[in-house]
Amino acid sequence: MSAPVWLILGASSAIARAVARAAAADGADVLLAGRDTADLEASAADLRTRFGRRAAALDFDALDSTGHAAMLQRARDFAGEATLNLFLAFGTMPSQAEIDADPALIDGVIAANYTGAVNVLHRAAPMFEAQKAGALVVLTSVAGDRGRLKNYVYGSTKGALGAYLQGLRARLFRSGVPVVTVKPGPVDTAMSYGLNDMPLMAQPETVAAACLKAAKKGTEIVYVPFPWWPIMTIIKLIPERIFKKLNI
Amino acid sequence: MTRWKPTTLTGWGRNRITRTAAARPERPRELDAAVADTRDVTVLARGAGRAYGDAALNDGARVVLTERLDRILSFDAASGVAVCEPGVTFADLLETFLPRGFMPPASPGTAFATVGGAVAADVHGKNHDRHGSFGDHVEWFDLLLADGSTRRITPESDAELFAATIGGMGLTGIVRAVAFRLLPRATPWVTVREKRIADLDGYLESFAQVRDSVTFSVGWIDALARGSSLGQGILETAEFHEDRAMPAPPRPRRVPVDLPSFALNRLSVRAFNELYRRRVPTAGRERQRSFSKLLYPLDALHDWNRIYGRRGFYQFQCVLPDRTARAGLRSLLETIAGTGNPSFLAVLKTLGRTGRGHLSFPMRGHTLALDFPCGGGADELLHRLEAITLEYGGRIYLAKDSLLSRAGFRAMYPELPRFEAVLQRVDPGARFMSDLARRLGLKGAA
Numbered sequence: 001m002s003a004p005v006w007l008i009l010g011a012s013s014a015i016a017r018a019v020a021r022a023a024a025a026d027g028a029d030v031l032l033a034g035r036d037t038a039d040l041e042a043s044a045a046d047l048r049t050r051f052g053r054r055a056a057a058l059d060f061d062a063l064d065s066t067g068h069a070a071m072l073q074r075a076r077d078f079a080g081e082a083t084l085n086l087f088l089a090f091g092t093m094p095s096q097a098e099i100d101a102d103p104a105l106i107d108g109v110i111a112a113n114y115t116g117a118v119n120v121l122h123r124a125a126p127m128f129e130a131q132k133a134g135a136l137v138v139l140t141s142v143a144g145d146r147g148r149l150k151n152y153v154y155g156s157t158k159g160a161l162g163a164y165l166q167g168l169r170a171r172l173f174r175s176g177v178p179v180v181t182v183k184p185g186p187v188d189t190a191m192s193y194g195l196n197d198m199p200l201m202a203q204p205e206t207v208a209a210a211c212l213k214a215a216k217k218g219t220e221i222v223y224v225p226f227p228w229w230p231i232m233t234i235i236k237l238i239p240e241r242i243f244k245k246l247n248i
Numbered sequence: 249m250t251r252w253k254p255t256t257l258t259g260w261g262r263n264r265i266t267r268t269a270a271a272r273p274e275r276p277r278e279l280d281a282a283v284a285d286t287r288d289v290t291v292l293a294r295g296a297g298r299a300y301g302d303a304a305l306n307d308g309a310r311v312v313l314t315e316r317l318d319r320i321l322s323f324d325a326a327s328g329v330a331v332c333e334p335g336v337t338f339a340d341l342l343e344t345f346l347p348r349g350f351m352p353p354a355s356p357g358t359a360f361a362t363v364g365g366a367v368a369a370d371v372h373g374k375n376h377d378r379h380g381s382f383g384d385h386v387e388w389f390d391l392l393l394a395d396g397s398t399r400r401i402t403p404e405s406d407a408e409l410f411a412a413t414i415g416g417m418g419l420t421g422i423v424r425a426v427a428f429r430l431l432p433r434a435t436p437w438v439t440v441r442e443k444r445i446a447d448l449d450g451y452l453e454s455f456a457q458v459r460d461s462v463t464f465s466v467g468w469i470d471a472l473a474r475g476s477s478l479g480q481g482i483l484e485t486a487e488f489h490e491d492r493a494m495p496a497p498p499r500p501r502r503v504p505v506d507l508p509s510f511a512l513n514r515l516s517v518r519a520f521n522e523l524y525r526r527r528v529p530t531a532g533r534e535r536q537r538s539f540s541k542l543l544y545p546l547d548a549l550h551d552w553n554r555i556y557g558r559r560g561f562y563q564f565q566c567v568l569p570d571r572t573a574r575a576g577l578r579s580l581l582e583t584i585a586g587t588g589n590p591s592f593l594a595v596l597k598t599l600g601r602t603g604r605g606h607l608s609f610p611m612r613g614h615t616l617a618l619d620f621p622c623g624g625g626a627d628e629l630l631h632r633l634e635a636i637t638l639e640y641g642g643r644i645y646l647a648k649d650s651l652l653s654r655a656g657f658r659a660m661y662p663e664l665p666r667f668e669a670v671l672q673r674v675d676p677g678a679r680f681m682s683d684l685a686r687r688l689g690l691k692g693a694a
Contacts, residue, residue, distance in 0.1 A: 014274055014316065039275045042333075046319035049330075050344050190274045190316075194253035 002082040003053070004134070007031045007075045009060060009120060010090025012039050014189035015139065018208035019087050024051040026212065029082070031075050033060035034090070054078075062090050062116030068123045076127060084131060085215060086124055088117060088138040093154045093191050106153055113157035118164050125168065129175040135215040136172070137180040138165055142223065144183065145232045148248055169220060178218035182211050185228045200227060250278070250285040257311065260553055261300040262560035263622050263650055266307035266683065270294075274316040276333075276424060283422065284396055286310050290681035293422040295335060295362030299369065300563040301650030302683035303417050309681065312422065314364050320344060321425060328430045329387060334364025334423050341430070342540055347494055351434035351539070353385035359544045364423050369647035370415030370608040373543065374464040374486075377600035379431060381610050383414035384603065389426040394675040398424060403604075411663075412670035415605030417646055419671060419680050419690065437489040438464065438542050443532035444525065448479025448581065451596060452574055455614070458485050459598045464542060467596040470521040471618055472514070474585040478578065481596070482528050486542050495538040500547070503554040512556065512621050517590035524593060556621050562650050564633055565617035567599055568642035573614040576640030580616060580633060587629050594618040606667035609645045617648065627651060646684060654689045 006023045008016050011032035020030045024047045032040040032055065040057035047055035056078065060071045075084060091113045099105050117138070128134060143151050144158030162181055169179035184207050186198040202225050210224040223229040238246070252269035271282040283291060292306040295314050305311075318335035328350055330341075339359035341352045356371040363382075365371070370383040379385075388402040391413060403410045413420045445451050451467055458465050462485040469481040546552050553561070568576040577596075584591060595617040599610045620626045630651045637644055643660035644652050658664060671678075671691055678691040686693040 012275060017274075036275065036277075039277070042276070042319050042321060045321045049320045049323050050340075190251075190272070190278070193272055194251035 002080065003027055003029050004083045004085060005029045005031060005075075005079040006085045006087055007033060007058075007079075008087045008089060009033050010062070010088065011043065011057075012036050013089050013191070014204040015184070015187060015207050016087065016089035017043060018204035019089070019211055020047060020055075021050070022205070022208045022212055024053040024055065027053070028085075029054035029078075031056055031058050031078055033058040033071060033075075035059070035061055062120060063111050065116070065119040065123075068120045072120075072124055072127060083134045084127070085134045086121075086128075086136045087211065088121065088136070090116070091139065091141075091158075093151075095195070096149075096151050096153065099153050109153055110157055113154070114160050114164075117161050121164070121168060125172065128172055128177045131177070132175050133177065135178045135180060135218065136168075137182060137211050137215050139182050139184065139211075140165070142183050142185050142228050142232050146235055146243070149246075150248065178215070178220075180211070180214045180219055181221045182207070182214065182224060183221065183228065183232070184224045200225060250282045252285075252310065255311070257294070257297065257305055258560070259301045259303065259305060259650070260298050261563055261619075261650060262553055262556070262558075263562060264302055264305065264560070264683070266305045268306055268309060268311045270311045270313055272313040272316055276317070279312065279314075279317065279392065279422065279424060280396070280398075282312050283392060286679065290679055292680060292682045293334070293364060293368075293418050295365035295368075296337065296358075296360045298356070298358055298361045298365065300648045302687060303369070303647055303649075304365075305683040306681055307683050314362065314422075317424070318362075323430075325350075328432055329427055330430055331425055331427045332363050333425055334362060334367075336363050337361065338363075338366075338544075345430055346434060346436050346539065347492075349434055349492075350430040350432055352382075353379055353429060353431050354382040355543050357544060357546065359540065359547050363426055363428070364418075365647075367414060367423050367426055368416060368418045369645075370603045370605045370610070371647070372599060372603075372610050374466045374597065376610060377459045377465070377598050378463055380601060381603045381608065382428070383605050383608060385429040385431075386414060386604075387427040387429065389413065389423045391420065392422040392424050394421065394677060394679040408666065408670050409674060411604060411606050412667050412674075413605070415603055415608035416667065417607065417684060418682065419685055420674055421680060433488065434539070435488045435490060435492055436494050436539050437491045437536055438486040438539050439489045439534060440484055440486045440537050440542060441532065441534045442482055442484050442528045444528055444530060445479070445481050445483050447477060448574070448578055451479055451481070451483065452577075452614075454483050455596075455598050458483075459600075463487050465598065468524070469581070469594040469596050469616075470525055471581065471584050471591040471594040472518050472521060472588070474582075478581050478585065480525065481594075482525060484542075486537075488539075489536055491536070495540075500550050503549065503551045506554045506558045507556070509557040509559055509621065509623070512590050514588050514590050521593065556619070559622040561619050561621045562626055562630055563617065563619050563648040564630055565615060565645040565648040566633070566637040566642045567609065567611055567613045567615040567645070568637070568640050569611060569613040572640040572642070576636065576642060577614060577616060579636050579640070583632055583636060584618065584629070587625060589620050589624060589626055589629050591618045591620055606663035606670075607646065607661055609643065609647070611643070613642070615645075617645075649684070652688065654687075657688045 143155035
């Protein structure tokens with residue numbers, strides 16, 4: 001049987017790189033999709049050299065949905081008879097203060113985190129229904145669990161994506177394909193580097209291991225690291241009347 | 249736009265605390281952006297931060313952390329040449345290439361060190377007599393220069409800039425990729441022979457016997473021993489063993505807290521040194537060990553630098569040419585034993601030849617390395633050791649150093665004028681800077 005293939009969307013991010021390495025170490029071939037193909041070629045070379053797996057870069061722009069179908073077809077061709085899996089890592093997070101200062105940023109955040117994600121996932125869904133195997137793993141965020149004063153534009157896009165994934169999960173369940181929603185807290189990546197007040201910071205390798213484990217088990221929703229599950233459960237329970245006064 | 253994070257940095261010896269703004273690029277173009285963003289302030293690349301003193305520090309200015317630029321870009325099994333980004337560590341190299349029968353050509357005492365750092369310090373290992381230092385195996389590197397351009401430097405394309413960058417402590421620019429030759433016929437296991445050595449003369453005789461015939465050799469010296477026991481210790485030699493099964497990675501242990509400064513005293517160190525020596529039977533012994541345990545004995549204990557407490561420690565490493573080694577080592581060891589400053593195991597090795605860099609540390613001779621906890625006259629002792637090193641025609645290793653004087657530095661590194669000429673050519677505005685460079689008066693530092 002041929003090795004499984006992971007298609008990684010937004011593959012230049014630190015979490016995506018860690019997922020690619022963990023998957024290749026586990027015996028998978030890897031496709032790295034994103035805009036910075038020069039950088040992705042370097043990562044693909046790293047995977048080939050370190051792990052001796054097949055790895056290649058794919059040009060992909062989440063904001064340009066007209067290219068999504070062709071990109072997915074190239075991934076299908078690369079995988080051939082092998083099982084294709086999908087990891088969606090792209091997203092953007094300007095701080096709430098930057099957005100307040102320049103509301104023109106809002107379109108870009110929604111376009112990448114929500115519209116772009118839904119566009120590519122919806123075009124991938126028939127492929128997974130036909131395949132009746134593999135898994136989809138999508139990064140959202142604990143910020144999507146509740147709109148907070150400090151991060152609600154970003155949080156609302158991740159919350160909306162979470163709702164979309166609930167529907168997609170029901171649809172693909174009928175074909176035996178799990179859809180995993182991963183909700184990391186702050187992760188030590190370029191996105192969070194140099195920002196203040198980051199509790200329970202996780203390393204990208206920790207998130208990657210949790211993602212691949214959840215894909216194998218078909219877990220619906222994963223909080224990484226685990227303590228975010230009780231924390232967010234409590235935060236979700238706080239009445240809005242009180243929550244609006246909190247500075248979190 | 250580059251995000252700079254206020255960061256407190258120290259060397260591995262933790263004897264000096266600096267405040268810097270640090271960037272941590274994850275892609276090559278972010279490295280360009282970070283350096284372009286430092287027009288009015290100096291900048292320095294930092295790898296794993298395993299230099300002991302101030303070589304990877306740039307107090308009050310900028311530091312670019314290379315740890316996330318860690319991709320292995322290619323490997324050719326026919327030539328053994330690998331191309332790596334600067335943040336690739338020796339642990340990565342061992343994990344990737346040892347199962348294929350290749351090893352790094354020279355390896356420092358920790359696998360956490362990066363190949364960028366290995367170029368900057370022209371690191372050597374326990375196989376220097378046989379294989380030379382890291383720089384001896386470098387084919388080319390891509391160097392990000394002060395003017396923002398990147399050039400591929402080979403010994404043919406720009407011999408002086410090549411020689412200034414090998415061992416150049418990061419002062420010529422930032423290595424963004426390096427091609428170097430790995431060595432074949434390596435296996436994950438070695439046969440280690442250990443024997444007790446009675447004194448310094450015994451050491452020099454033993455090294456003379458083994459240095460040109462064995463692959464790996466290193467000596468451990470009890471630096472508190474005096475009189476007729478001066479220089480007593482254990483000599484380890486090792487050869488590859490044909491077993492190719494990869495050993496299970498060891499479980500790392502941590503030092504959870506800084507030990508109080510009184511934990512290391514003459515008595516506790518003397519007891520430790522004695523136990524360490526006696527674990528080898530008088531008749532010597534031979535056993536199989538994993539290759540990584542031979543190269544990196546201290547890596548099993550993460551954060552071992554905390555043993556020295558909050559004050560930190562100095563490391564001293566010098567090399568003396570063979571012709572003065574006997575008298576010079578005797579003088580160094582007598583001085584150290586006489587002050588009774590508690591030094592853990594000292595390391596004695598032989599080096600085979602001069603390196604390719606203007607500031608390369610190695611020369612044919614004997615090298616001695618020791619740690620000293622700060623305080624209690626340690627500064628004074630290190631100044632005396634510098635004077636002795638100079639008197640016997642030796643030099644001090646910049647990657648370990650914290651206290652070397654400007655005059656001592658100039659006397660120890662005869663190629664310094666050539667190094668400075670290159671700096672004047674490629675970085676006239678002194679954009680790449682470190683605390684070490686300031687202390688030693690490089691780049692016009694006042």
